Amino acid sequence: MHAWQFDHYGHYSENLHWVERPTPTPGFGEALVRTRAVSLNFPDLLIVQGMYQHKAPLPAVPGVEGVGVVEAVGPGSKFKVGDRAVGFCHGGGTLADCFLVHNNSAWTVPGHVTDEQAAALSVTYGTSYFGLHHRAHLQAGETLLVLGAAGGVGLAAIQLGKLMGATVIACAGDAAKLEVCRLNGADHLVNYKDEDLIERVKDITGGEGANVIYDPVGGDFFDKVKRCVAWDGRIVIIGFAAGRIPSIETNRILLKNMAVVGLAWGQYLDRGSRLPEEAQFRFYDMLARRQIDPVIYRTLPFDQTHEGLRIIESREVYGKVVITR
Numbered sequence: 001m002h003a004w005q006f007d008h009y010g011h012y013s014e015n016l017h018w019v020e021r022p023t024p025t026p027g028f029g030e031a032l033v034r035t036r037a038v039s040l041n042f043p044d045l046l047i048v049q050g051m052y053q054h055k056a057p058l059p060a061v062p063g064v065e066g067v068g069v070v071e072a073v074g075p076g077s078k079f080k081v082g083d084r085a086v087g088f089c090h091g092g093g094t095l096a097d098c099f100l101v102h103n104n105s106a107w108t109v110p111g112h113v114t115d116e117q118a119a120a121l122s123v124t125y126g127t128s129y130f131g132l133h134h135r136a137h138l139q140a141g142e143t144l145l146v147l148g149a150a151g152g153v154g155l156a157a158i159q160l161g162k163l164m165g166a167t168v169i170a171c172a173g174d175a176a177k178l179e180v181c182r183l184n185g186a187d188h189l190v191n192y193k194d195e196d197l198i199e200r201v202k203d204i205t206g207g208e209g210a211n212v213i214y215d216p217v218g219g220d221f222f223d224k225v226k227r228c229v230a231w232d233g234r235i236v237i238i239g240f241a242a243g244r245i246p247s248i249e250t251n252r253i254l255l256k257n258m259a260v261v262g263l264a265w266g267q268y269l270d271r272g273s274r275l276p277e278e279a280q281f282r283f284y285d286m287l288a289r290r291q292i293d294p295v296i297y298r299t300l301p302f303d304q305t306h307e308g309l310r311i312i313e314s315r316e317v318y319g320k321v322v323i324t325r
């Protein structure tokens with residue numbers, strides 16, 4: 001088979017090449033999927049640089065989620081040949097003709113879900129649902145502030161936050177991205193590059209602060225929003241797109257009766273939890289009812305994978321970039 005492979009860590013523009021490599025053989029509980037669509041994620045940029053928490057042995061293939069048709073199954077696989085399946089591969093591997101999925105982190109895809117939708121919603125909606133529901137316990141009537149709100153996980157958080165009955169404050173870096181947030185249900189929009197984030201949140205919340213803060217960005221933005229949490233509020237740490245891992249004073253946590261919680265969605269899969277699969281089928285129902293709608297910024301053919309990564313790296317993207325065969 002062929003795959004986008006890198007044999008040393010570096011920038012995708014110089015280390016990622018379309019090469020021939022052996023087709024993997026499914027082991028126990030695994031299936032081999034012939035690729036139809038792969039959604040790119042921010043971690044793909046980190047994987048090729050060796051900066052992601054999971055490092056596959058070199059030479060390696062990026063791509064953490066993908067959809068396709070099962071071509072072969074290993075012993076104990078829950079799939080059969082011909083099933084359409086979507087899978088999450090923590091260490092990468094989906095940017096290839098074929099990739100392996102494991103029972104714990106792959107699901108069949110119902111007929112009403114397109115390849116592109118299935119590829120676009122596993123990681124983003126999984127992350128945002130587990131962050132908001134399981135970790136932050138977001139309640140109807142609460143205020144949810146979303147940083148990086150026009151990104152992949154950010155838009156999913158807006159849509160799910162609205163479904164859960166929250167008032168959503170979306171924070172993004174330009175007017176076009178904020179308009180996308182508005183179209184996806186955000187009640188209040190803050191341009192966190194041009195506006196005083198702390199003052200705007202105080203104004204919007206009557207001085208109280210937001211009940212839940214969803215943070216996939218970190219860095220300087222975290223330093224600001226940690227001052228905008230309501231009494232009994234929760235900050236959910238999702239990621240560090242800004243690059244710097246920030247910190248928080250414990251007296252601030254005490255004085256606001258605040259909780260700072262982390263969410264690593266992939267851990268639920270790695271530990272064999274049934275919850276992600278249940279959530280996935282709930283997302284498919286929500287999609288059928290038009291309650292959620294994964295935003296796909298661009299669909300590109302496989303030979304334009306570099307362009308897809310460039311779109312994410314340049315921050316021009318809102319929602320998802322999907323690569324199709």
Ligand SMILES: NC(=O)c1ccc[n+]([C@@H]2O[C@H](COP(=O)([O-])OP(=O)(O)OC[C@H]3O[C@@H](n4cnc5c(N)ncnc54)[C@H](OP(=O)(O)O)[C@@H]3O)[C@@H](O)[C@H]2O)c1
Nearest residue numbers: 042148151152153172173216238239240241242263264265
């Ligand atoms: N914890 C988990 O389980 C989990 C799962 C999935 C993703 N993540 C993490 O969540 C973060 C966001 O992922 P995503 O897929 O939503 O990415 P994305 O689509 O690229 O969105 C990231 C957003 O962050 C904002 N941002 C601020 N500073 C940035 C910078 N220096 N570089 C790039 N973006 C910056 C951008 O919005 P503006 O341009 O509007 O500022 C962008 O829209 C990543 O760190 C990722 O690793 C975590």
